[in-house]
Amino acid sequence: VVAAALAAAPLSIVDCSDRLPGLKRREGLSSWKVYDWKDDVWYSKPSDVPDDPFKKRKFVDTMFPPAEGSPIASEMKKCMRILPQDQDTGGFFIVKLVKTAPFNDEDGEGARTVEDVKDEEEVPEEAMAWKGHRFRKQELFPLLDVPEVVEKIKKFYSLKDTFPMHRVARTSQKCHKLHYLSKGAFPTLAYDKNSYLNVVHGGVKVMDHNDSKELECGHRPVQEGVKYFAPHMQARTLKVDDAALESLLLHEKPLNIWELVGLDFRQEAAQLTPGCVVLECTGLNKGGYLCGWKGRSSLGLFIATSQRNSLYFRLKGEDRPRQSKEEKKQNAAE
Known part of the structure; x- marks a missing residue:
């Protein structure tokens, strides 16, 4: 993302290596490979991608590293990577960008000002979009509102009482997808009676649903959120x-x-x-x-x-x- 931004806009990276000297960090990467999980192969450059229309659309040029020895490759080393194993921290990627020239619009008429934006037609909230794709609102409802589903899950997996079922939300009346929310997120949604929030995605998905009628319980844990659910299972x-x-x-x-x-x-x-x-x-x-x-x-x-x-x-x-x-x-x- 940073390499593509440097190539597309008048930006440069600020060297912050002298800040917070006690923080262990690693310099940014200037070369990497792109993994194709479907075919289990690595691509080093755009020309390595097979001449297939689907793969050409999926593995675009901006996903690959800049040319070796190029100015952008040198700039990339100013990025900072904080790895958990270096200092018992979380994992972070840090970069400070500075604009070196005004941003020009696509027509070349110069940089847009705040006044230019104010004069533009206001976009309705329900039609908010990004690159032509509408945001799909994801409604979240408490799972406890459907006690028969709760009891079936508890019985099938023999859940302990320690599992915070009150923090599990469903995305529809059919309860096909269940999301596990943080302590602060669920009260926020519960108090949003007038739907002031436009939720695009919330929580971590912990369960999906299988429609087979032969199963005792159609809900199954998913790998994305199994670590939150499994410690409370007794069956x-x-x-x-x-x-x-x-x-x-x-x-x-x-x-x-x-x-x-x-x-x-x-x-x-x-x-x-x-x-x-x-x-x-x-x-x-x-x-x-x-x-x-x-x-x-x-x-x-x-x-x-x-x-x-x-x-x-x-x-x-x-x-x-x-x-x-x-x-x-x-x-x-x-």
């Missing part, structure tokens, strides 16, 4: 060690129960009814939670391919990515 959880986890990561399709690694793991999985399960890692990723799905006679991970690959790298301690689809096909042919 539908399985402890998974590194060996069993590696086996699940290597197979994108669910494994038959008899194919699972570990006798205890197989027996516990076999006793579960169909539906969502949460796998609690006990090995290298101890304390982590992964969403899974138990079929009638199978079990598999319910996570994105990119997350699956990242976990596999961490588990195996590998610096290189797994084979791409093309490499797999080539090896299979050989």
